[in-house]
Amino acid sequence: MLNPVSDAFKSELQAALPGTAFREVTEAYLTEPRGRYHGRAGLIVAPETVEEVALVVRAANRHHVPVVPYGGGTGLVGGQVAPDLPDPVLLSMARMARVREVLAAENVLIAEGGAILAEVQAAAEAEDRLFPLSYGSEGSARIGAALAVNSGGLNVLRYGSARDLCLGIEAVLPTGEILHGLKRLRKDNTGYDLRHLLIGSEGTLGIITAAALKLSPRPAETGTALIEVASPEAALEVLQRARGLCNETLSAFELISGQGPRFVAEAGVPARLVLEPVPDWMVLIEVGTAADGAPGEVLERLYGGALEDGLVGDGVIARSEAQRAEIWRLREAIPEANRIIGSVASHDVSLPLGVIAEFMEGAEAALAIFGDVRINAFGHLGDGNLHYNVFPAAGKRREDYDGLRQAVTETVHDLVVGMGGSFSAEHGIGRMKVGELERYGDPAKLATMRAIKTALDPNGILNPGAVLRLEDG
Amino acid sequence: MLNPVSDAFKSELQAALPGTAFREVTEAYLTEPRGRYHGRAGLIVAPETVEEVALVVRAANRHHVPVVPYGGGTGLVGGQVAPDLPDPVLLSMARMARVREVLAAENVLIAEGGAILAEVQAAAEAEDRLFPLSYGSEGSARIGAALAVNSGGLNVLRYGSARDLCLGIEAVLPTGEILHGLKRLRKDNTGYDLRHLLIGSEGTLGIITAAALKLSPRPAETGTALIEVASPEAALEVLQRARGLCNETLSAFELISGQGPRFVAEAGVPARLVLEPVPDWMVLIEVGTAADGAPGEVLERLYGGALEDGLVGDGVIARSEAQRAEIWRLREAIPEANRIIGSVASHDVSLPLGVIAEFMEGAEAALAIFGDVRINAFGHLGDGNLHYNVFPAAGKRREDYDGLRQAVTETVHDLVVGMGGSFSAEHGIGRMKVGELERYGDPAKLATMRAIKTALDPNGILNPGAVLRLEDG
Numbered sequence: 001m002l003n004p005v006s007d008a009f010k011s012e013l014q015a016a017l018p019g020t021a022f023r024e025v026t027e028a029y030l031t032e033p034r035g036r037y038h039g040r041a042g043l044i045v046a047p048e049t050v051e052e053v054a055l056v057v058r059a060a061n062r063h064h065v066p067v068v069p070y071g072g073g074t075g076l077v078g079g080q081v082a083p084d085l086p087d088p089v090l091l092s093m094a095r096m097a098r099v100r101e102v103l104a105a106e107n108v109l110i111a112e113g114g115a116i117l118a119e120v121q122a123a124a125e126a127e128d129r130l131f132p133l134s135y136g137s138e139g140s141a142r143i144g145a146a147l148a149v150n151s152g153g154l155n156v157l158r159y160g161s162a163r164d165l166c167l168g169i170e171a172v173l174p175t176g177e178i179l180h181g182l183k184r185l186r187k188d189n190t191g192y193d194l195r196h197l198l199i200g201s202e203g204t205l206g207i208i209t210a211a212a213l214k215l216s217p218r219p220a221e222t223g224t225a226l227i228e229v230a231s232p233e234a235a236l237e238v239l240q241r242a243r244g245l246c247n248e249t250l251s252a253f254e255l256i257s258g259q260g261p262r263f264v265a266e267a268g269v270p271a272r273l274v275l276e277p278v279p280d281w282m283v284l285i286e287v288g289t290a291a292d293g294a295p296g297e298v299l300e301r302l303y304g305g306a307l308e309d310g311l312v313g314d315g316v317i318a319r320s321e322a323q324r325a326e327i328w329r330l331r332e333a334i335p336e337a338n339r340i341i342g343s344v345a346s347h348d349v350s351l352p353l354g355v356i357a358e359f360m361e362g363a364e365a366a367l368a369i370f371g372d373v374r375i376n377a378f379g380h381l382g383d384g385n386l387h388y389n390v391f392p393a394a395g396k397r398r399e400d401y402d403g404l405r406q407a408v409t410e411t412v413h414d415l416v417v418g419m420g421g422s423f424s425a426e427h428g429i430g431r432m433k434v435g436e437l438e439r440y441g442d443p444a445k446l447a448t449m450r451a452i453k454t455a456l457d458p459n460g461i462l463n464p465g466a467v468l469r470l471e472d473g
Numbered sequence: 474m475l476n477p478v479s480d481a482f483k484s485e486l487q488a489a490l491p492g493t494a495f496r497e498v499t500e501a502y503l504t505e506p507r508g509r510y511h512g513r514a515g516l517i518v519a520p521e522t523v524e525e526v527a528l529v530v531r532a533a534n535r536h537h538v539p540v541v542p543y544g545g546g547t548g549l550v551g552g553q554v555a556p557d558l559p560d561p562v563l564l565s566m567a568r569m570a571r572v573r574e575v576l577a578a579e580n581v582l583i584a585e586g587g588a589i590l591a592e593v594q595a596a597a598e599a600e601d602r603l604f605p606l607s608y609g610s611e612g613s614a615r616i617g618a619a620l621a622v623n624s625g626g627l628n629v630l631r632y633g634s635a636r637d638l639c640l641g642i643e644a645v646l647p648t649g650e651i652l653h654g655l656k657r658l659r660k661d662n663t664g665y666d667l668r669h670l671l672i673g674s675e676g677t678l679g680i681i682t683a684a685a686l687k688l689s690p691r692p693a694e695t696g697t698a699l700i701e702v703a704s705p706e707a708a709l710e711v712l713q714r715a716r717g718l719c720n721e722t723l724s725a726f727e728l729i730s731g732q733g734p735r736f737v738a739e740a741g742v743p744a745r746l747v748l749e750p751v752p753d754w755m756v757l758i759e760v761g762t763a764a765d766g767a768p769g770e771v772l773e774r775l776y777g778g779a780l781e782d783g784l785v786g787d788g789v790i791a792r793s794e795a796q797r798a799e800i801w802r803l804r805e806a807i808p809e810a811n812r813i814i815g816s817v818a819s820h821d822v823s824l825p826l827g828v829i830a831e832f833m834e835g836a837e838a839a840l841a842i843f844g845d846v847r848i849n850a851f852g853h854l855g856d857g858n859l860h861y862n863v864f865p866a867a868g869k870r871r872e873d874y875d876g877l878r879q880a881v882t883e884t885v886h887d888l889v890v891g892m893g894g895s896f897s898a899e900h901g902i903g904r905m906k907v908g909e910l911e912r913y914g915d916p917a918k919l920a921t922m923r924a925i926k927t928a929l930d931p932n933g934i935l936n937p938g939a940v941l942r943l944e945d946g
Contacts, residue, residue: 196669248721
């Protein structure tokens with residue numbers, strides 16, 4: 001049984017924390033990027049230290065007040081806004097935003113949970129190192145939340161997801177105890193890996209207040225290409241060859257459907273289309289090497305061989321930083337165009353690499369029953385991760401399909417899960433996909449998750465209703 | 474309250490499983506490599522399918538009979554033998570040893586939990602792929618157990634530990650339920666990561682019956698060098714430079730103390746010493762590149778620069794496969810020699826890279842109070858992981874130090890943990906380091922581990938006494 005923030009609870013916190021810790025409840029805290037949820041808040045508090053976070057959580061646990069951890073507010077599945085709870089306390093990480101230390105010789109960076117992702121990247125770069133986690137919202141996303149949702153993005157192929165970039169964490173557990181695990185060790189086999197349990201738990205098992213992060217050397221030379229491919233299947237063959245030629249120096253391998261650049265043009269998003277006429281399928285390939293790695297030559301060789309074998313057509317290998325930026329600008333413009341066009345339904349799926357081409361054909365055929373739709377499939381092919389988005393036919397609006405959204409999503413997700421894929425590759429469950437997790441999740445996994453949640457958070461105060469359904473009572 | 478295997482329990486299993494599933498209780502099952510523990514067994518059963526594993530665990534859970542999972546029997550911390558339990562059922566994975574599938578195009582291999590590590594490597598190699606997990610006992614170690622203890626070895630620097638090589642698992646939970654998580658996805662953010670929780674839990678939260686494993690392209694060219702370094706500090710500087718030059722193509726960076734080769738000679742282990750006279754400190758460096766990567770030239774450049782700066786002395790860069798084998802042979806001979814010489818105490822520690830040199834000095838000074846000892850420190854410097862082993866002075870025997878073992882270990886571990894390191898980098902806790910985990914572990918971590926264990930294994934039947942102390946009652 002959860003209680004809303006009460007005057008007694010407020011007074012208790014106000015007596016214990018400085019006035020600067022409290023924030024006005026504004027709209028910005030209650031909305032999320034896709035506009036599907038509108039949250040509630042009885043109090044917004046932004047602690048400055050892990051002890052203050054622990055104090056808030058302990059009080060909430062005593063009063064059975066729900067705590068919704070709040071990072072950059074950029075999550076896409078409603079994990080950060082709770083419409084259906086007794087007025088919760090929003091715990092903002094905005095005042096724990098420091099990069100504490102860059103240990104360049106160790107390739108380690110220590111950041112507080114509220115540190116902005118772009119600032120973490122910049123702090124690494126200032127010491128000639130790379131923090132490779134990178135995605136669209138990096139200017140607002142906070143590292144503790146990025147870990148909480150195990151975010152992915154553009155460089156996962158080479159460097160892994162957020163969890164792979166984390167050596168240790170400090171966190172506040174649902175009882176308000178502090179987990180001291182801010183180790184900067186590459187190897188540490190001392191008991192259950194609570195770091196990996198908290199990472200990806202979306203703030204339901206703990207609040208990550210600091211993290212030790214893995215840095216990498218910055219590639220000395222970077223090669224980038226945008227190449228027409230004959231089909232998704234040909235793209236997979238080119239991926240194979242690229243892995244063989246480049247191995248770990250392959251940093252990105254993105255599939256782009258022709259629908260993407262066509263939407264960019266239709267929506268008037270400023271970006272060059274690079275390849276014209278726009279091919280039906282393209283791949284964006286990036287290779288980053290040490291000095292003398294000659295990534296441009298590697299891309300030439302890859303392209304030449306694939307051209308001979310009829311796998312690829314038109315192509316551009318960047319000859320300058322400006323050309324390289326142009327190619328990436330096109331990739332980044334696609335989600336912007338998508339938002340303007342307005343999707344019927346969007347899907348963040350992953351599949352075993354071997355069945356992706358088959359999935360593409362199957363999904364298109366299955367979606368035919370919904371009449372005229374446009375499909376924009378793009379994403380991180382190297383990771384088997386596609387953003388498979390369904391749009392209104394030309395001249396129609398998303399509202400024309402309102403009754404169909406659920407059925408479209410079920411069609412796509414049924415097919416994905418049936419082929420051994422995932423209905424949430426990198427965005428998480430949040431509040432949006434709780435039903436999907438129940439529908440598609442392994443029953444033993446769900447039962448185990450519930451048992452862990454109950455054991456660690458007996459009063460159910462931490463981000464209730466995210467990942468696991470809020471139970472009645 | 475646990476019960477020993479009873480006649481009723483035996484009869485129940487014998488009625489449900491074919492006769493071929495039962496194994497005679499022999500000494501081999503009750504001993505472990507270091508001879509510290511002698512286990513007990515009321516019954517040894519080797520199921521052939523996940524359903525049979527589940528059947529055994531369900532029966533054990535009903536009868537409150539302890540289950541000790543048994544892989545290759547190679548663990549170094551007593552996780553596989555239980556001297557202090559009511560006669561348990563030993564659950565051998567020897568009959569679930571198949572490599573089910575190699576999906577070369579996906580860089581994925583599916584193996585049963587009992588598959589021998591060397592056979593997994595061979596199956597990958599047969600398809601021109603690399604399964605990089607590699608260590609001394611790979612001819613006996615089984616992959617499910619390797620995951621259960623998150624084993625490390627020689628290639629962690631480049632490819633990660635066992636957990637980093639695993640995409641999905643199938644497992645039997647302590648209640649006998651089957652966790653179906655054999656996914657072969659690079660990205661899957663759908664709920665708590667139970668895979669990472671079970672990996673490293675040393676068979677106390679589940680029995681891993683199958684795994685989807687990540688393969689890599691095999692390096693086309695390999696360069697190997699053994700180089701004298703001025704000091705551990707100089708070794709770290711060379712590591713830095715190697716990372717800058719080679720980045721991810723650096724496969725191994727091993728520190729070798731001169732004591733190692735000297736022990737090899739003293740113990741008469743067949744191996745060339747490679748560098749003579751034996752330097753006080755050496756590093757073994759291996760670089761594996763794609764075709765045209767010229768790893769030999771990279772090593773020449775690294776060596777030349779470091780020589781100019783006085784960081785390194787004598788050195789050999791392998792000019793042939795035979796020379797390469799000779800260098801690795803020396804590395805492998807060191808643990809063999811250690812076993813013959815007989816250590817007073819051995820330690821599998823890790824440290825932040827930045828404090829390793831300081832640790833070496835501090836440990837030698839602190840151990841001086843135990844009088845004349847010889848220290849052989851070697852291991853995976855690139856991972857910050859040292860096998861820091863203390864030996865009798867020349868002419869003395871390990872028995873002469875019997876009363877000191879505990880104090881020596883405490884001295885080393887106190888120093889390691891005080892410097893932010895780990896007292897078990899890659900071997901795990903097992904039964905040997907339960908006390909250390911209680912002494913050095915974060916109290917919130919321990920409490921959380923106990924809560925998880927109780928929630929998932931309410932009768933406490935799965936590998937009781939490993940990782941967490943067996944509770945009375």
